[in-house]
Amino acid sequence: MAADHSKIIYTLTDEAPYLATHSFLPIVRTFTQAAGIEVVESDISVAHRILGEFSDFLSPEQKVSNTLAELGKKTLEADANIIKLPNISASQNQLLAAIKELRGKGFMVPEFPENPQTEDEKKLRQRYAKIIGSAVNPVLREGNSDRRAPRAVKEFARKHPHTMAEWSPASRTHVSHMTHGDFYHGEKSMTLDQARDVKMELITTSGKSIVLKPKTSLLAGEIIDSMFMSKKALLAFYEQQIEDARKTGMLFSLHVKATMMKVSHPIVFGHCVRMFYKEAFEKHGKLFDEIGVNVNNGMANLYDKIQSLPESKQEEIKRDLHACHEHRPELAMVDSAKGITNFHSPNDIIVDASMPAMIRQGGKMYGADGRLKEVKAVMPESTFARIYQEIINFCKWHGAFDPRTMGTVPNVGLMAQQAEEYGSHDKTFEVQEDGVANITDLATGEVLLSQNVEKGDIWRMCQVKDAAIRDWVKLAVTRARNSGMPAVFWLDPYRPHENELIKKVKTYLKDHDTSGLDIQIMSQVRAMRFTLERVARGLDTISVTGNILRDYLTDLFPIMELGTSAKMLSIVPLMAGGGMYETGAGGSAPKHVQQLVEENHLRWDSLGEYLALAVSLEDEGIKTGNEKAKILAKTLDAATGKLLENNKSPSPKTGQLDNRGSQFYLSMYWAQALAAQTEDAELAARFAPLAKKLGENEQKIVDELNAVQGKPVDIGGYYFPDRSKVEAVMRPSATFNAALEAAQG
Numbered sequence: 001m002a003a004d005h006s007k008i009i010y011t012l013t014d015e016a017p018y019l020a021t022h023s024f025l026p027i028v029r030t031f032t033q034a035a036g037i038e039v040v041e042s043d044i045s046v047a048h049r050i051l052g053e054f055s056d057f058l059s060p061e062q063k064v065s066n067t068l069a070e071l072g073k074k075t076l077e078a079d080a081n082i083i084k085l086p087n088i089s090a091s092q093n094q095l096l097a098a099i100k101e102l103r104g105k106g107f108m109v110p111e112f113p114e115n116p117q118t119e120d121e122k123k124l125r126q127r128y129a130k131i132i133g134s135a136v137n138p139v140l141r142e143g144n145s146d147r148r149a150p151r152a153v154k155e156f157a158r159k160h161p162h163t164m165a166e167w168s169p170a171s172r173t174h175v176s177h178m179t180h181g182d183f184y185h186g187e188k189s190m191t192l193d194q195a196r197d198v199k200m201e202l203i204t205t206s207g208k209s210i211v212l213k214p215k216t217s218l219l220a221g222e223i224i225d226s227m228f229m230s231k232k233a234l235l236a237f238y239e240q241q242i243e244d245a246r247k248t249g250m251l252f253s254l255h256v257k258a259t260m261m262k263v264s265h266p267i268v269f270g271h272c273v274r275m276f277y278k279e280a281f282e283k284h285g286k287l288f289d290e291i292g293v294n295v296n297n298g299m300a301n302l303y304d305k306i307q308s309l310p311e312s313k314q315e316e317i318k319r320d321l322h323a324c325h326e327h328r329p330e331l332a333m334v335d336s337a338k339g340i341t342n343f344h345s346p347n348d349i350i351v352d353a354s355m356p357a358m359i360r361q362g363g364k365m366y367g368a369d370g371r372l373k374e375v376k377a378v379m380p381e382s383t384f385a386r387i388y389q390e391i392i393n394f395c396k397w398h399g400a401f402d403p404r405t406m407g408t409v410p411n412v413g414l415m416a417q418q419a420e421e422y423g424s425h426d427k428t429f430e431v432q433e434d435g436v437a438n439i440t441d442l443a444t445g446e447v448l449l450s451q452n453v454e455k456g457d458i459w460r461m462c463q464v465k466d467a468a469i470r471d472w473v474k475l476a477v478t479r480a481r482n483s484g485m486p487a488v489f490w491l492d493p494y495r496p497h498e499n500e501l502i503k504k505v506k507t508y509l510k511d512h513d514t515s516g517l518d519i520q521i522m523s524q525v526r527a528m529r530f531t532l533e534r535v536a537r538g539l540d541t542i543s544v545t546g547n548i549l550r551d552y553l554t555d556l557f558p559i560m561e562l563g564t565s566a567k568m569l570s571i572v573p574l575m576a577g578g579g580m581y582e583t584g585a586g587g588s589a590p591k592h593v594q595q596l597v598e599e600n601h602l603r604w605d606s607l608g609e610y611l612a613l614a615v616s617l618e619d620e621g622i623k624t625g626n627e628k629a630k631i632l633a634k635t636l637d638a639a640t641g642k643l644l645e646n647n648k649s650p651s652p653k654t655g656q657l658d659n660r661g662s663q664f665y666l667s668m669y670w671a672q673a674l675a676a677q678t679e680d681a682e683l684a685a686r687f688a689p690l691a692k693k694l695g696e697n698e699q700k701i702v703d704e705l706n707a708v709q710g711k712p713v714d715i716g717g718y719y720f721p722d723r724s725k726v727e728a729v730m731r732p733s734a735t736f737n738a739a740l741e742a743a744q745g
């Protein structure tokens, strides 16, 4: 393919990464132009996704296309080269706020039907369901996951270690999970002998058939699972844990992943809130139902809904809620200054980030008085919760990890084609009546898997495709070979699903040359212990895991090693041949936007973007034979290394170098590296003037960038900001802007 047809797709997302993109894209284009590469935008922000879904409600000039669907199709093409920034996986509260903002701006998308009654409302609700929770990543992730800390980043962390609180062997902090009645308990799993169409059906005790999902087409070799969480067991567990925390004087803290597990975890979360405030719910439950309170969306929803009630009633409810606290444990706070507890909103306590933060703080979270305290971390589902208890045990014995000496733990994750639990939300159901939940072959009527369930249980089917597993095993071998590190498959033979996986892993490993490689299979708790023993000795170990542990471990280890998962290289080699380059392994850090709006300081670190862009350019260079792209990649990596070496990352403090200043330094180092290289004289000549100009004006530009800080700014919205205002805020240095412009061809 001719180099001048090269295209890199760069996503526009939300919050801090969206803001950072507005200053970064003009920089990127200045450089990529020189290699004939066009950088095109694809807006997959939550606001744009709402507009795309509801274009039938918009005027012709307001209509936008469904960019997410288009981008999803692109991932299936061999020449896809996509840079994907983190996006909001919207909770219901966030969705409501986005809808309100859009309507306020004259985009009359429908109101979200919280309690759909009519057929029309039910349809609208279904359309909105496509936008809620983790709705972007599963569509785009048509490949498995390769996440690691690049050498330069790890070296930087060793030289400039982040803070790490001490761990005491006497710490009482622990994880509480269920030991029966959860998804782990009684899971059933099978590998399909042939392609089959199945239905999911509940046969009630009264003999009625309720079709949960009429048809799902499965391929030969696919692994399917059937599992459920018992409501009775869950409630008994919560009751016991709440009481245990009270008796022992521990902070009570709940950790879920309601964004990715968008059907099951809001229910799991809601049961906990209702149990905690049991007496208030017994007294006011009927009224709450009437006014549409749904604490699956957190206490924020309750406080919002009761505002429709007379003042005196509101006071009574609040009194009754407060009264519950008298015989309850103290709750962990998300923001103690603002009085926001762990129960406020399920998207405030996303387990992959919230547990590592606690571990980094020496096993403590904030109480209502703003002081750090030991915690009971409640994660009902036991399948993966056990790894956190294991790392807590290790920290108590070993003490806190030392970022200066600890080894690194990259991850190879099974993620493609909506693998495992994270792809299960269209196959997850809250059981309406006691009965048997069956997965039945449509053609033969044969029941493949069945479970006895009761009203209120959460039943689900998960699946993972054979091709995805093969590709994952191959990626693991490739990473083990290229890195020279041992690789451990974290698989538990006592869990039926993972037992099926183990059989396949053993088979597919034989397709590869594994001579000289150290590849092992261990259950999760052993794998964690083995890995941590090595980490403490400065040794590196690849974790090869399923989809949930991919998510958990790629925040856990980076947060210990690097202070944040924003500094991870995160590659998705797409199964169709293309590449998607995610930027960091974390999210969109909402409090960063708040700081920008209040103080015009953006602490967001775009390092993930720099790393992603370098591999994207390298990939483009290799696939299209574009030598200039390869040089851009190499020099960008060198510039990133220098940025770290010279400590030009954004500071969290207003008044100091922020995201914009850091981007300036990257541009300067990149231009300098290009000017200095001797492989391509044309590129060197093209970037020499920019390198010179930026070097000469370094102090002036940094002063211009820092001078604007300390005052509030207006970006014209939160979910749907005004792009021209964002651009003005994000590009405040006239000197820098002029230098970039002059360098453009």
Ligand SMILES: NC(=O)C1=CN([C@@H]2O[C@H](COP(=O)(O)OP(=O)(O)OC[C@H]3O[C@@H](n4cnc5c(N)ncnc54)[C@H](OP(=O)(O)O)[C@@H]3O)[C@@H](O)[C@H]2O)C=CC1
Binding pocket: 085, 086, 087, 088, 089, 090, 137, 259, 347, 350, 353, 354, 564, 565, 566, 584, 585, 586, 587, 588, 589, 590, 591, 603, 604, 605, 606, 608, 652
């Ligand atoms: N790939 C994706 O699309 C992902 C999206 N999400 C979404 O992101 C939102 C927030 O999720 P949450 O779980 O709180 O996780 P985040 O990773 O956004 O936040 C955790 C903390 O990590 C730090 N952090 C993360 N990225 C950066 C960065 N680039 N530069 C500097 N600091 C960073 C910040 O800490 P500090 O206080 O030190 O600044 C931040 O408060 C949610 O809407 C979630 O659904 C979450 C994960 C991945």
Ligand SMILES: O=C(O)CCC(=O)C(=O)O
Binding pocket: 089, 133, 134, 135, 137, 138, 259, 260, 352, 550, 551, 554, 585, 586
């Ligand atoms: O899609 C999401 O909501 C979050 C994704 C995530 O946390 C991850 O992939 O690490």
Ligand SMILES: [Mg+2]
Binding pocket: 352, 551, 552, 554, 555, 585, 586
């Ligand atoms: Mg994650």
